[in-house]
Structure formats: C-alpha cells, structure tokens
Amino acid sequence: MRNGAAVNGEQGAATWRRIAAVPHRSLRRILFRPAFLVQGLAVAILLNFFLVRMLSSVWLAHSRIVEALLQWSGVPWAIGRWAEIWPGSSAPLLRTPFLDYQIHPYYPWLFLGLTTILFLIGFRRWPAPWKPLLFSLPLSLGITLFYLKAVSPALPYSSEDFCALWYRGETYLWLLLPWIWLLGFFLLNVPLWMKLFWLALLGFYSFLWSAVRLATALATFYYLGPLWMLFFYFAFGFLADFLYIVAFYSLAVDRAAVRLYRQKEAWG
Numbered sequence: 001m002r003n004g005a006a007v008n009g010e011q012g013a014a015t016w017r018r019i020a021a022v023p024h025r026s027l028r029r030i031l032f033r034p035a036f037l038v039q040g041l042a043v044a045i046l047l048n049f050f051l052v053r054m055l056s057s058v059w060l061a062h063s064r065i066v067e068a069l070l071q072w073s074g075v076p077w078a079i080g081r082w083a084e085i086w087p088g089s090s091a092p093l094l095r096t097p098f099l100d101y102q103i104h105p106y107y108p109w110l111f112l113g114l115t116t117i118l119f120l121i122g123f124r125r126w127p128a129p130w131k132p133l134l135f136s137l138p139l140s141l142g143i144t145l146f147y148l149k150a151v152s153p154a155l156p157y158s159s160e161d162f163c164a165l166w167y168r169g170e171t172y173l174w175l176l177l178p179w180i181w182l183l184g185f186f187l188l189n190v191p192l193w194m195k196l197f198w199l200a201l202l203g204f205y206s207f208l209w210s211a212v213r214l215a216t217a218l219a220t221f222y223y224l225g226p227l228w229m230l231f232f233y234f235a236f237g238f239l240a241d242f243l244y245i246v247a248f249y250s251l252a253v254d255r256a257a258v259r260l261y262r263q264k265e266a267w268g
Contacts, residue, residue, distance in 0.1 A: 036189070115138040
C-alpha cells in the first residue's frame with residue numbers, strides 16, 4: 001500500500017511538473033523569421049537618420065507647445081540661449097523665473113514636512129511598488145534643501161539648464177525607441193503596418209507627453225520653487241518615460257498576440 005501510494009505520488013508530482021513546465025500557448029507558437037530582423041533594422045536606421053536631420057525643427061515645435069502651456073498656466077517665460085542638443089542640431093531654451101526662497105524662507109521646510117507626512121501616511125496604505133516613489137519625494141527635497149542651506153542659497157541650475165538636460169535626455173530616448181521596438185516587437189510575425197502604427201503612436205505620445213511634463217516642471221518651479229527640480233528630473237523624466245514605454249509595449253504585444261493566435265503560429 002505504501003509503495004503504491006509512493007508511486008502514485010511520484011506520478012502525480014511528475015504530471016504536475018510537466019503541466020507547470022509547458023509554456024503558454026502563445027509563447028510556443030510564435031514563428032521567428034530573420035527577415036523581420038532586417039526589416040526592423042532598416043526602419044530603425046531610417047528613423048534615426050530622419051530624426052537627426054529634423055531634430056532642430058522637432059525641438060522648435062516642442063518648445064512652441066511648452067510655451068503655449070506656460071502661457072495658459074500663467075507662467076512668464078522668455079526665449080533664452082540656444083544650446084546644441086545633438087552635434088549639428090540646436091534648440092532654443094526657455095527661461096522662466098523660480099519662486100524666491102529668500103522672500104519665502106519657510107516654504108522649503110513646509111514642503112519637506114508635508115511630503116514626509118505623506119510618505120509616513122502612505123507607507124502602510126499604498127501598494128509596495130509606490131513606496132520607493134513616495135520615499136523619493138521627501139528624499140529629493142531633503143537633498144536639495146541641504147544643498148541650499150549648507151552649500152549655496154541658490155541652485156547651480158537655471159530653468160535653461162534644466163531644459164537643456166531635458167532635451168538631451170529625450171533626444172537619446174527618441175533615438176533608442178526604434179531599437180527598443182526592434183527587439184521587442186518587430187520580430188513578431190505581424191504585418192508591417194501594425195508595427196509602424198504602434199511605433200508611430202509611441203513616438204507621437206512621447207513627443208507630446210514630453211512637452212506636457214516639461215511645462216509642468218517649469219510651472220512647478222515658478223509657483224513652488226526649485227526645491228522640486230531633482231524630483232521632477234527623475235520622477236517626471238526617466239521614470240515617466242519607462243512607464244509609458246512599458247504600457248505601449250504591453251498594449252502592442254497584446255494586440256499582436258491576438259493576431260498570432262488566430263494565425264495559428266508555429267515554430268519553424
């Protein structure tokens with residue numbers, strides 16, 4: 001009886017392992033074709049070439065959107081110096097004033113206190129993925145406040161410097177987007193129009209969302225001061241870019257998976 005039970009137990013465990021080891025149907029039924037790799041390489045190279053050629057015009061249009069948003073939010077602005085964003089490509093930098101902490105000396109401490117309270121309250125209530133972001137808020141404000149009190153009463157970066165850093169970071173990202181799409185989406189056996197559609201939609205959203213975020217950052221510096229500069233650069237910069245890329249990739253792969261399942265894709 002014991003031997004029979006042991007054999008049945010081993011067979012059951014083996015069956016469970018086989019079931020658990022079988023990959024999802026969509027994963028084992030995707031056909032890879034080297035032609036798609038060549039197709040993606042051609043698209044990525046062409047898009048990078050045209051973006052570099054049109055980069056000055058792209059950033060000029062980007063600045064016009066930011067100017068309109070600043071005008072709408074009541075933030076005074078002026079065209080500052082031109083900066084070289086990419087070799088051979090320059091863009092106008094926007095100059096906006098900051099809230100003067102010499103006139104409002106208690107504002108930095110108030111902001112730090114409020115964000116610390118927010119972190120302590122949200123630490124138990126918010127989901128775990130949000131906790132690092134919550135902590136980065138008082139941390140970045142505390143680092144900037146320490147600099148203002150211990151090193152210099154003014155930050156070494158102006159709004160023009162912030163724009164220049166923003167433009168360069170977004171330029172590198174836009175140049176990388178086709179290559180990210182190449183590795184993650186162009187290798188799938190879906191029509192070329194579908195790949196180009198999602199890539200174009202991602203590029204348009206990236207451009208528009210970049211302008212909105214930059215305008216929001218400059219407006220925040222005007223109304224609340226430069227204490228928020230470090231947080232906005234990382235949370236509204238790199239983190240926001242990462243999140244929308246993942247979101248668009250998930251949506252695109254979901255649509256592609258539906259099509260691949262209908263095509264009954266199989267390994268070659």
